[in-house]
Amino acid sequence: MNGLSARIDVSRGDFRLHVDIVAAAGRITAVLGPNGSGKTTLLHTLAGLQPVDAGRIEISGRVLDDPAESVFVPAEHRRTGLVFQDFLLFPHLSVQANVEFGPRSLGLPEPARRATEWLDRLDVADLAERRPSALSGGQAQRVALARALAADPDMLLLDEPMAALDASTRVEVRRELRRHLREFTGPTLLVTHDPLDALVLADDVVVLESGRVSQSGTTDDVGRRPATSYVATLMGANLLHAIAVDGLATCTDGTTVAIPDRALRGEVIVVIRPEAIVLHRTPPEGSARNVWPVRVVDVETHLDRSLVQVAGPPDLAVAVTAASTRDLGLAPGMQLWASAKALDLDAYPRSD
Amino acid sequence: MNGLSARIDVSRGDFRLHVDIVAAAGRITAVLGPNGSGKTTLLHTLAGLQPVDAGRIEISGRVLDDPAESVFVPAEHRRTGLVFQDFLLFPHLSVQANVEFGPRSLGLPEPARRATEWLDRLDVADLAERRPSALSGGQAQRVALARALAADPDMLLLDEPMAALDASTRVEVRRELRRHLREFTGPTLLVTHDPLDALVLADDVVVLESGRVSQSGTTDDVGRRPATSYVATLMGANLLHAIAVDGLATCTDGTTVAIPDRALRGEVIVVIRPEAIVLHRTPPEGSARNVWPVRVVDVETHLDRSLVQVAGPPDLAVAVTAASTRDLGLAPGMQLWASAKALDLDAYPRSD
């Protein structure tokens, strides 16, 4: 296969990471997952900072790590551009020297020019003479990104490369990154907590939960058909596990949901967008077939939109306009009815 | 005044922070700003880690720093709960001991119980016996937050307290924080890069740019009426500086924009939401009075929505549905027309 293919079994303390990952060359794979799910561990293992206990790491046919064959290519021969979650800039070198470090180590031509170019692209060229200790958090992150990219890697491993960037810089860096990554011929793994980063930058998504892959696929597939509540929450949707019979899905919590596809049978996942749910003070009459009595748990007000958490069953996140919030007089503890049209929700077979 | 009032003039290397900040007790003030704009410097100065060169810091009538009066209250007597951008957990202490550190230092009753309680609330109680080096990034951040909150501070200074949290944890922590901060009687300053954090959590917003305050006010005001492009971008809107006469605003780049309020005169700011702009392959006919020829610079595709950057004048961000993207065959370099209804945009006097 052209790209990365890895079977990894590795431990850190009590934690065990046990995953199969494939990342195609020229494509960007977003790695999502809750805190402590093993994303950083995965990247470090791929970069050669930790050998696998069992398994095999291969990139474009070249074996990087395989205990069975006694192969272990050390980090310095892997050409992986790793951006560390906490940057790890060299404190004794200037920003310029930090970025030149990779090109120099690899004997690339014109290291100084390369460094300047990357600092320029990430808009931190004016900090070239600074020591890392004199950088703000976001500046340090951009320098770390420049340092990894300047080393002209075969595979890019980015551990939350934009977490410390301010919102507008992030848009720019994301754009810059997208441009560069489009030219980049190797596989890219991008750890991020921002679903928008994943949606905008990534072609594929791998979701880790507790050291295992809980879902993977193209960004679209995962975005549209989340397989776990974690992914659904990430994508801003509600997810229910249910058994479907003749257009009626019975959830594990006992509620029934009318779903659009009558042909669907067996274990299914029902996804309801927060915008598709309507709240009522009195039991609604009309065409909506799904109506549940709920209690308001929490109201989060954004500019002209509120996100309301309600406890059912089912527990749901509901998006309402600022106007409805006022009209309904929404407050925690209130008893309401929630309705959702069968046609406005999505149901698909569970695939695991 | 009840709360924080600070006039700060302080330098770090070439950088100079020169701001007036007011933060009311019991309210949450979000501090926004680009990387390197001085947010961290501001928080450190308020915490007493750096004395002001000139100015005065006062909280509920108590002077914390004033060179003119030779007053400087050191950090340990300020009771400010500061969450550092890079956490700064004590590497030699367990998670539990880290969180107990504040209560113990201050002689608060039952430090162990307090610590456990906060670890519990932030959902990291099971990590209590770990050393910080054995935590993932997001776990470390939650512990740092717990440590600051457990010390029962008079003023909370949070430096990107959620940057490393995964999306779903962030929702929970945000909710937990909101609940706690609602009970909290002192002023809170919250540095964040996520406009959603600001919108959801904050009552007021202060925007720093290059060491100066570029805008401040309630969250709603700032959200609805951004004063600088930075704030507009942050809020996901387009901002144009213009001079208005009789319902027509002439921008600095020469374009004219029809605006809803004919009474508005003089320097104005025009804000256009990306959703309010429509793209056409041919010059549109119809009621939209604002039509500009533009060139596509960049297309970012989300799930069912694309964000298109176009170069004019004016330069705009345009939101279109996935369907339109396909229909229009959007690609960088394409020549199009952009239109926006006068009624669908916002114009208000510039206030500085």
Add this chain to the structure above:
Amino acid sequence: SGSSGADESTLTVSAAASLTESFTELATQFEADHPGTTVRLNFGGSSSLAEQVVSGAPVDVFASASRTTMDTVVEAGAAADDAPTFTTNSMTIAVPSANRANLTSIADLAKPGVRVAECAPEVPCGAAARKTLQNAGVTVTPVTLDPDVKTVLGRVAAGEVDAGLVYVTDIRTANVAAIPIPADVAATNEYAITVVKASPQQDLARQFVDFVAGPTGQQVLATYGFGTP
């Protein structure tokens, strides 16, 4: 301190290191002659012992391997008497017991390739060595000029030098053999002894000094190679 009661008393004697064995034997005999008395012996380089005595160290008797060193104590007013010479010591040639350089006389020291150690000219044993070589009419370039005789002896014992100029009384270990020097050539050294002025037990100290200078003392010293003054 020096004394600890009427019956039990401790006499502290500081003596030059070269007196270690002879004085240990003498002390045992003195203790036998004076029941209830313990003699505590403190050996060291003469000049550092002298330095201690002058600085007020709790010492009752001081025996020096050098007249000059003793003179400094007398001049400093730390001696209770004029510190008579009580014995002498003369130069000899120490060689490793294997004697691989096949040395047989003092003249052999001048042969090329022979490594000789002697004391620095500033210290008594060095002065004596120089004088001895002069008397013999031999010109020797030593490889080292050591600060004390024990260092010279150590080098001979370790086989690092082929010969060393030391005192007769130093030839005591099995690793070292002596090549005698004719009496008219070998330089001698005077040993002096005194009661320390600050000693709280002048009588007992005086008795010890007299004992060493007396017939028993001289006899014991002679068995270790010392000469009579």
Add this chain to the structure above:
Amino acid sequence: MTGKRRTESTPWYLVVPGVVAIAFLGLPLLGLLLIAPWGDLLPELTSEEALQALRLSLITSLSATGLALVVGVPLAVLMSRTRWFAGPWVRALVTLPLVLPPVVGGVALLAAFGRNGIAGGPLYELAGVQLPFTTLAVVIAEAFVAMPFLVITVDGALRSADRRLEQAAATLGASRWTVFRRVTLPLIAPSIAAGAVLAWARALGEFGATLTFAGSFPGVTRTLPLAIYAALDVQRSQAIALSLVLVIVSAVILVSLRGQFLAGMRR
């Protein structure tokens, strides 16, 4: 197989000089073991004199290390944290005892604390106290030569420690003393341990300054190195046996300390 897969492999350009260093330090010790009079060792080990000297050496070297810790660590903290103490003069003052040949150090100690010394004089006149030739004098001499090792090691560690952790502690309401005790000290614990071992080892082997300042009286001031020196001319093999006692005792202590020492060093 796993050997090949270890991420750390030892590059030759480090192993070659490293092995040279080990040979360089190890050969003399090996030589000492070879020429050692093993037959004499057991009687020597249990002889009253050797035990007395050993006991005295352990007591004084540990006391000197304690003294060095109590005043040396604060000095190191001041040197790295305040402008005045960071000056070149304090630094020179701390380093100079290292260069003084021990015997001269002893002379200097006499000039300071002897009966006629600048501090010892008044002490004698007013209180009748004489330091030289007492066990306390041994402790002082050992502390004088050993303290600089501790101070320089700890000072270096403090300079490279992250001061921001101390700031974090201050924002949590910790007083300076609490910060010092619960953050600064634990963070540099490995270096304090290393410095204390250096100082202790130096104190244990100290000879010249002790001899000059404290004399060499069995049971009072004759530590093991002095006993070794005293034996060197007469009974060379006894001296070597005593040296072995010193080496073995230190080795046992160092190896048994190791667990705790390394624990402190781990981060």
Add this chain to the structure above:
Amino acid sequence: MTGKRRTESTPWYLVVPGVVAIAFLGLPLLGLLLIAPWGDLLPELTSEEALQALRLSLITSLSATGLALVVGVPLAVLMSRTRWFAGPWVRALVTLPLVLPPVVGGVALLAAFGRNGIAGGPLYELAGVQLPFTTLAVVIAEAFVAMPFLVITVDGALRSADRRLEQAAATLGASRWTVFRRVTLPLIAPSIAAGAVLAWARALGEFGATLTFAGSFPGVTRTLPLAIYAALDVQRSQAIALSLVLVIVSAVILVSLRGQFLAGMRR
């Protein structure tokens, strides 16, 4: 006014022991200055013998420091980075020369590198080379006693350094050698400097092992401390004058080194 506003103030519980430490180290030096024969100093300073000894001392102590650096730093790296060298035996081996009284150290060096020693014997038999009584022997003796200070200081620093920076360098394609040269070494530069100063100071003051192993011949092996010792018995004031030369030269070197030394220490 600004004084009051400084964020760092010096707490008394550090200042009191700190000042005690300074007095403790400073009084003997002051005492030495007071009893110094200032009149003799100038002639002494310019006497051929003193200059010769000083020159020899500087050359040998710097060579010994160089030798210690070249083999000691790699050893420290191995000790902190590989399992084998991190064992208790290597650690004990490195620490033991510290406890050996210098004279015994000299005996041990003879047993290893002397004419009849385990390494020196073959050397003499096969190549006719004899180390003792040469200037090289002085360097060896000084390096033997000084190297442990360097190794222990550097090892400690390496243990507390952040190894993840080395990992970061490796992911950027840096070979082990590049990582060592451009990351590891610069990061611990302050500790290497501190260790080198300790080792140099110890080498400069070294006396016992040098005397025993190398002898004491003017111009060849008689370093300044040996000259001082030789003079101590007979010409005490000359000895003190020579000691002052040593102290002053070291002070001048330390103070002038300071700038660079501290620069290395700054983070």
